Amino acid sequence: MEVAEERDVVIIGGGICGLATALALHRKNIRSVVLERSETLRATGAGIGIRPNGWRALEQLGVASKLRPTATPVLAQRFVWLDRGSQKIIPFSSGETRCLKRSDLINALADDLPHGTIRFGSKLLSLKLDLHTSFPILQLDDGSFIKAKVVIGCDGVNSVIADFLDLKPTKVFSTGAVRGLSDYPSCHSFSQELVITKKGDVSIGRVPVSDKLIYWFVSQWRTQDLKILKDADLIRQSTLELIQGFPAELVEMIKMSDPDSLSSTQIRYRAPWHLLSGSFRKGTVTVAGDAMHVMGPFLGQGGSAGLEDAIVLARCLHQKLIGFDLSSSPTQIIMQKVGESFDEYVRERRMRVVMLSLQAYLTGFLMGSPSMLVKLLSVIFMVIFFRDTLRHTRYDCGGL
Ligand SMILES: Cc1cc2nc3c(=O)[nH]c(=O)nc-3n(C[C@H](O)[C@H](O)[C@H](O)COP(=O)(O)OP(=O)(O)OC[C@H]3O[C@@H](n4cnc5c(N)ncnc54)[C@H](O)[C@@H]3O)c2cc1C
Numbered sequence: 577m578e579v580a581e582e583r584d585v586v587i588i589g590g591g592i593c594g595l596a597t598a599l600a601l602h603r604k605n606i607r608s609v610v611l612e613r614s615e616t617l618r619a620t621g622a623g624i625g626i627r628p629n630g631w632r633a634l635e636q637l638g639v640a641s642k643l644r645p646t647a648t649p650v651l652a653q654r655f656v657w658l659d660r661g662s663q664k665i666i667p668f669s670s671g672e673t674r675c676l677k678r679s680d681l682i683n684a685l686a687d688d689l690p691h692g693t694i695r696f697g698s699k700l701l702s703l704k705l706d707l708h709t710s711f712p713i714l715q716l717d718d719g720s721f722i723k724a725k726v727v728i729g730c731d732g733v734n735s736v737i738a739d740f741l742d743l744k745p746t747k748v749f750s751t752g753a754v755r756g757l758s759d760y761p762s763c764h765s766f767s768q769e770l771v772i773t774k775k776g777d778v779s780i781g782r783v784p785v786s787d788k789l790i791y792w793f794v795s796q797w798r799t800q801d802l803k804i805l806k807d808a809d810l811i812r813q814s815t816l817e818l819i820q821g822f823p824a825e826l827v828e829m830i831k832m833s834d835p836d837s838l839s840s841t842q843i844r845y846r847a848p849w850h851l852l853s854g855s856f857r858k859g860t861v862t863v864a865g866d867a868m869h870v871m872g873p874f875l876g877q878g879g880s881a882g883l884e885d886a887i888v889l890a891r892c893l894h895q896k897l898i899g900f901d902l903s904s905s906p907t908q909i910i911m912q913k914v915g916e917s918f919d920e921y922v923r924e925r926r927m928r929v930v931m932l933s934l935q936a937y938l939t940g941f942l943m944g945s946p947s948m949l950v951k952l953l954s955v956i957f958m959v960i961f962f963r964d965t966l967r968h969t970r971y972d973c974g975g976l
Pocket residue numbers: 588589590591592593594611612613614618621623624625626698699700701730731732733734735736753755793841843864865866867873876877878879880881882
């Protein structure tokens with residue numbers, strides 16, 4: 577095997593977490609390269625809700641002030657049950673919630689990175705450890721190899737790095753979701769709320785990004801695996817069939833959606849009990865974001881948890897590397913310092929992501945499961961562990 581290239585820090589995946597991690601490291605003067613398999617930045621999923629904990633992380637990354645003007649504040653969450661004819665409203669009283677266009681978030685993170693940090697069209701195939709140094713060697717799908725000192729896997733739900741760390745496989749939630757954006761050139765009249773309207777086993781969520789743009793999602797509790805559609809017309813058509821009997825303004829919203837924004841997803845999660853015991857570090861390799869803790873979207877916290885990971889990881893790495901140069905320090909020192917910093921990172925993150933994942937898991941069953949017994953058990957666990965349902969939004973991951 578010919579090793580063509582040597583790098584200090586390699587991040588796999590240029591999604592929200594990979595870009596945030598590269599930016600957090602950059603803010604601490606640690607250079608990295610991001611390998612992204614796509615040819616351009618990907619913003620799949622149209623919009624993303626960011627709760628106060630996510631804004632705290634964006635502040636640390638130095639991009640919050642340029643993102644705020646792109647999205648209107650969301651003041652409350654309203655549940656509407658059409659079958660029962662009832663409603664419930666939960667004010668977002670503590671802190672800032674906004675729904676961003678995913679492309680705005682991705683671009684804001686990428687724009688602040690040094691030129692050349694992201695390497696597009698670079699797909700990681702496999703990783704193994706060098707027999708002599710124990711540093712990771714990455715094999716890319718173009719046949720090339722990179723010898724890295726540090727590898728951070730932000731490669732999402734089907735993570736090569738998670739497999740390398742022997743994490744247990746992710747699981748499929750009995751829910752499928754379609755997401756999209758709808759543009760109202762002469763302004764919409766929707767309230768500044770996340771409104772979730774439920775009828776039978778189908779829910780429609782809508783939330784304003786701005787006075788002209790609405791992010792929406794449609795989810796259905798399913799007994800069988802979702803057929804993932806790629807074609808925008810088919811996604812729109814099958815969604816319209818699903819939402820028959822919903823209010824006309826919601827049907828209209830989906831009819832007028834931007835075809836380029838549409839995507840359909842099967843919800844996956846890493847079991848909270850696997851997060852409790854998983855080993856998230858091997859040598860100088862670790863994981864962050866969905867690769868570590870993909871969770872159901874029922875709290876709208878997966879992306880923000882990835883932003884928090886980025887801050888904590890960069891802080892831990894920087895603290896241990898003060899006075900050491902990754903490029904020139906002896907192998908043993910780097911192995912030890914990076915290993916210690918990753919252990920600290922995992923220690924800080926573990927219970928946070930366990931609790932987020934557990935709350936998302938229980939909330940998913942509470943919102944969707946047709947079984948009264950499952951709902952009852954979910955309520956009991958929610959009362960025991962999550963009496964304060966918005967506590968997760970008050971979390972502060974700390975400074976860089
Ligand atoms: C329906 C739904 C709604 C959601 N709503 C919210 C919300 O409102 N708020 C919130 O905070 N979160 C939300 N989430 C969760 C959020 O979308 C994810 O947690 C977040 O996008 C994960 O970011 P990531 O960077 O970890 O992974 P990804 O976004 O999956 O990025 C991984 C990147 O790695 C690249 N990659 C993968 N494999 C390789 C490889 N082998 N080599 C090179 N590159 C590779 C991919 O191309 C991709 O760019 C939602 C999720 C879903 C499904």
